[in-house]
Amino acid sequence: MNDKFKLITSTCVPLPMENVDTDQIIPARFLKATSRKGFGDNLFRDWRYDKENKPISSFVLNNPLYKGCILVAGKNFGSGSSREHAAWAVRGYGFKVVISSFFADIFKNNALNNCVLPVVVSEKFLSNLFNTIDSDPDSNVCVDLESQQVTNINTGEVENFEINKYKKNCLMNGFDDIDYLLSKTEDIKSWELNNLLL
Amino acid sequence: MNTLFDKIWDTHVINCIEDGPSQIYIDRHYCHEVTSPQAFNGLRERGIKVFRPEKTICSPDHNIPTLNQDKPIKDPISRVQVETLTQNAKEFNITLYGLGHKKNGIIHVIGPENGLTLPGYTIVCGDSHTSTHGAFGAVAFGIGTSEVEMVLASQCILQAKPKTMRISIEGQLKPNVTAKDIALYIIAKMTTGGATGYFVEYSGNVIKNLSMEERMTVCNLSIEMGARGGMIAPDDITFEYLKDKEFSPKGDKWDNAISYWKTLNSGEDAVFDKEIVFDASDISPRITYGTNPGMGIGIEESIPCIDDIDDAGKVSFKKSLEYMGFLPGEKLIGKKIDYVFLGSCTNGRIEDFRIFANFVKGKKKASNVIAWLVPGSWAVNDQIMKEGLDKILNEAGFEIRQPGCSACLAMNEDKIPAGKYSISTSNRNFEGRQGPGARTILCGPLVAAAAAITGKITNPSSL
Numbered sequence: 001m002n003d004k005f006k007l008i009t010s011t012c013v014p015l016p017m018e019n020v021d022t023d024q025i026i027p028a029r030f031l032k033a034t035s036r037k038g039f040g041d042n043l044f045r046d047w048r049y050d051k052e053n054k055p056i057s058s059f060v061l062n063n064p065l066y067k068g069c070i071l072v073a074g075k076n077f078g079s080g081s082s083r084e085h086a087a088w089a090v091r092g093y094g095f096k097v098v099i100s101s102f103f104a105d106i107f108k109n110n111a112l113n114n115c116v117l118p119v120v121v122s123e124k125f126l127s128n129l130f131n132t133i134d135s136d137p138d139s140n141v142c143v144d145l146e147s148q149q150v151t152n153i154n155t156g157e158v159e160n161f162e163i164n165k166y167k168k169n170c171l172m173n174g175f176d177d178i179d180y181l182l183s184k185t186e187d188i189k190s191w192e193l194n195n196l197l198l
Numbered sequence: 199m200n201t202l203f204d205k206i207w208d209t210h211v212i213n214c215i216e217d218g219p220s221q222i223y224i225d226r227h228y229c230h231e232v233t234s235p236q237a238f239n240g241l242r243e244r245g246i247k248v249f250r251p252e253k254t255i256c257s258p259d260h261n262i263p264t265l266n267q268d269k270p271i272k273d274p275i276s277r278v279q280v281e282t283l284t285q286n287a288k289e290f291n292i293t294l295y296g297l298g299h300k301k302n303g304i305i306h307v308i309g310p311e312n313g314l315t316l317p318g319y320t321i322v323c324g325d326s327h328t329s330t331h332g333a334f335g336a337v338a339f340g341i342g343t344s345e346v347e348m349v350l351a352s353q354c355i356l357q358a359k360p361k362t363m364r365i366s367i368e369g370q371l372k373p374n375v376t377a378k379d380i381a382l383y384i385i386a387k388m389t390t391g392g393a394t395g396y397f398v399e400y401s402g403n404v405i406k407n408l409s410m411e412e413r414m415t416v417c418n419l420s421i422e423m424g425a426r427g428g429m430i431a432p433d434d435i436t437f438e439y440l441k442d443k444e445f446s447p448k449g450d451k452w453d454n455a456i457s458y459w460k461t462l463n464s465g466e467d468a469v470f471d472k473e474i475v476f477d478a479s480d481i482s483p484r485i486t487y488g489t490n491p492g493m494g495i496g497i498e499e500s501i502p503c504i505d506d507i508d509d510a511g512k513v514s515f516k517k518s519l520e521y522m523g524f525l526p527g528e529k530l531i532g533k534k535i536d537y538v539f540l541g542s543c544t545n546g547r548i549e550d551f552r553i554f555a556n557f558v559k560g561k562k563k564a565s566n567v568i569a570w571l572v573p574g575s576w577a578v579n580d581q582i583m584k585e586g587l588d589k590i591l592n593e594a595g596f597e598i599r600q601p602g603c604s605a606c607l608a609m610n611e612d613k614i615p616a617g618k619y620s621i622s623t624s625n626r627n628f629e630g631r632q633g634p635g636a637r638t639i640l641c642g643p644l645v646a647a648a649a650a651i652t653g654k655i656t657n658p659s660s661l
C-alpha cells in the first residue's frame with residue numbers, strides 16, 4: 001500500500017534542460033543498493049556535486065531560492081535506461097509531481113508505479129511556467145489529480161492533463177498493480193491451460 | 199491491426215482493465231543483479247513465492263569484472279549485488295547462470311544463444327535493451343523493478359498497448375556498412391524521442407537479408423529512439439539459427455513450432471500507426487559526436503552548426519559539445535582517440551569479433567590506444583578460441599577479456615577515465631555512461647577496428 005495522492009499546491013524547482021536522461025537523474029554507479037531507499041541523496045548527483053563532493057552552487061537543487069515538491073523539466077524527461085531507480089531518486093528527494101511537455105515511456109510508467117505523478121503540459125504552458133518561476137521563484141502551481149487539472153497560479157493558466165482511469169484510481173486510493181494481479185491468479189492459470197503450447 | 203506485434207500481443211492478453219492497461223502473460227523473464235533485488239524483497243514483504251520459477255533466468259552481468267573472475271569481486275557493493283542475486287535465485291528456485299558458470303554472460307546475449315528466446319514469445323527484463331530479443335519475432339521490452347516484481351508474483355504485467363510503427367530499409371547497402379551503422383542511422387533520423395510510445399517492426403529487403411546477430415544489433419538499439427521495443431518477423435534465417443539450440447523445441451514440438459512461427463508476420467492488410475521507409479544507399483559507416491545516440495553523423499560528415507539546431511535544443515546541444523570537447527560544424531575524421539571498446543549486448547557477439555579480427559589481421563594496434571575486447575558471453579569466448587580469432591587478435595596487439603557488460607556502463611572496474619575519448623561499440627554515449635567525464639563516440643565494430651589500428655577516427659574504407 002502506498003500513500004494516497006492528494007491535491008498538491010507547491011512552489012517549483014525548474015530544470016529547463018531537454019532530454020534529461022536517467023543516467024543524469026541517477027548515475028549508474030549508484031544503482032548498487034539492494035533496497036528502494038536512499039536514492040534521493042544522489043538525484044542529479046553529477047550536476048549537484050563536484051568531484052570533491054562539494055555542492056555546485058549554480059545547480060538548481062543547490063539554490064535555496066527554489067524549493068517545493070514539483071519538478072518542472074524540459075521536453076523528453078527520463079529518456080535512456082529503464083532503471084526504476086530514477087523514479088525512486090525523484091521520489092526520494094521529495095518530488096511528488098514532475099511537469100514536462102514530454103516524458104520517456106518507461107520513466108512515466110515507473111513514476112506512476114512509485115507515486116510520482118508525471119504531468120504532461122503543452123510547450124506553451126511549460127515555457128510560460130519556466131518564465132513565471134524565473135521571475136518569481138515563490139510562485140505556486142496547483143496539481144489536482146481528481147479533476148486532472150494543472151494551474152499556474154501566477155498567470156491563471158489552466159490545462160487538463162491525461163492519466164488513465166486505472167492509474168488514477170490506484171494513486172488516489174494508494175493501492176498498486178501487484179494487489180490487482182494477485183487477485184487474478186485463477187484467470188492466469190486457465191489462460192496457461194489453453195495457451196501454452198510450447 | 200493484424201501486424202506481427204498485434205498477433206503476439208493479442209494472444210497474450212488475459213484481461214483488459216476498462217480505460218486502463220491490459221494484463222499480459224509473460225513467456226520469458228530475464229533477470230540481472232541490478233534491477234531485481236528490490237523486487238525479490240517485495241515478494242518477501244508480501245510473503246509470496248515466485249509464481250512460475252521455471253520461466254525466469256538469472257545471470258549477473260553489469261557488476262562483474264572482466265579479469266580474474268575466479269577471484270572475489272573487489273568492489274564490496276558490486277559483490278553484494280551479485281551475491282544477492284545468487285541468494286535470491288536459490289531461495290526462490292530460479293535458474294542462475296552465475297559467475298564461473300559456462301553459460302554466464304550478458305543476459306541479452308545468453309538468452310538467444312541458448313534457445314531461451316523464441317518467436318511468438320512475450321519477453322521482459324528489468325533492462326531497456328531487452329528489445330534485442332525482438333530479432334526473433336518476439337514482443338520483448340524493458341520494464342522497471344515494480345514490473346519485475348509483478349512478473350515474479352504473477353507471470354504477468356500490466357501494460358497499455360503501444361502504437362505500432364514499421365520502419366523499412368530498402369535498396370542496396372554501401373560497402374563497410376554494418377548493422378550498427380543502420381541502427382545509428384535510423385536513430386539519428388528519428389531522434390532519441392522519435393519512436394516514444396511505439397513498438398517498431400523493422401522490415402524491407404535490407405533487414406530481411408540480415409543475419410540473426412545483425413538483427414539483434416538493430417533491435418537492441420530500438421530503445422535509443424524511445425521505442426518500447428523493436429522486432430523482425432521470423433523466417434528461415436531465424437529457424438536455422440534456433441535449430442538444435444539447447445532449449446529450442448525438439449522433435450514434434452519443433453515441427454509444430456515452425457508451423458506456428460510461420461504465421462507470425464504482418465499481413466498484407468496490416469495497418470500500422472506510422473510507416474517510414476529509408477533508402478539503404480543513404481547509410482555510411484557512422485559515429486556519434488554528442489551525448490545521446492541520436493547525435494550521430496556519417497563518419498566523413500561534419501557536426502551540425504548551431505544554426506541547424508532548433509531554439510529549444512540549442513542549450514543541450516552546446517552543453518553536449520562542450521562535454522565532448524568538440525566544436526559545432528567540425529569534422530571528426532582524423533581525431534585522436536584513447537580507448538576502444540568492442541563488446542556489450544549491442545556488438546559483443548561472434549560476428550562482431552569476426553569483423554574486428556578480420557580487419558586488424560596482419561596490422562598492429564596503435565600504441566596510444568587502450569583496447570578492451572570483451573565477449574558478450576562465455577559461449578562467444580569459446581567460439582573465438584575455436585575459430586582462432588584470439589591468435590589473430592593477439593598478433594595484432596589485442597587481448598581478450600572475460601565476458602560481461604564491461605565498459606558499456608561504469609558499474610564495474612572497466613571505466614574510461616575523465617576527458618578520454620572512447621570509440622565504443624556499445625549503445626549509449628550519455629555523460630558519464632562509461633565513467634565520470636568519459637567521452638564516448640558510438641560506432642560499429644568495423645569503425646572501432648579502424649580506430650584501434652590508426653589511433654584516430656578513421657573511415658574503414660580508407661585503409
Ligand code: SF4
Binds near residue numbers: 259260304543602607
Ligand atoms: S551490455 Fe550495456 S546495455 Fe547491454 S545489458 Fe549490459 S549494461 Fe545494459
